[in-house]
Amino acid sequence: MEIMVGLKVNSGLSGTTLWERRELLRSQENVHFVDPEQFCALAVSCRRITRADQSAAGLKGLYTEDEGKTYFVEEELLDRYREGAKTPVPSLELV
Secondary structure (H helix, E strand, O other): OOOEOOOOOOOOHHHOOHHHHHHHHHOOOOEEEOOHHHHHHHHOOOOOEEEOOEHHHOEEEEEEOOOOEEEEEEHHHHHHHHOOOOOOOOOOOEO
16 A cells, blocks of 8 residues: 555556656656745746646646756645745655
8 A cells, every 4th residue: 555645646647656757757867856946946037948847747847948957846845835834845755
C-alpha cells in the first residue's frame, strides 16, 4: 500500500503516481525544482519564458528558452505560498 504525504495517490495515467511522475522529471538534467518564491520571481523576470506545466504530475512549470531549462514548483506548495502560509511544507515524499 502506498501512502503519500500531502496528496492523494493518483494512479491514473500510465499506472504511475504523482510521486513517480515527479521523480522521473527530477532525474532529467535540464529540469530544476524550485521553491514558490523562486518560481514567482522567474515568472515576472525579463527572461524569454514559456509555460511548461505538467498537470499529470501536479506541477507548474516555466521553460527558459535561452537556457533550455525547465523550472517546476509543486502545485500544493505554490497554492500554500499564494495563500500566505509562512510554514514551509516538505516536498512530496513516500512514507
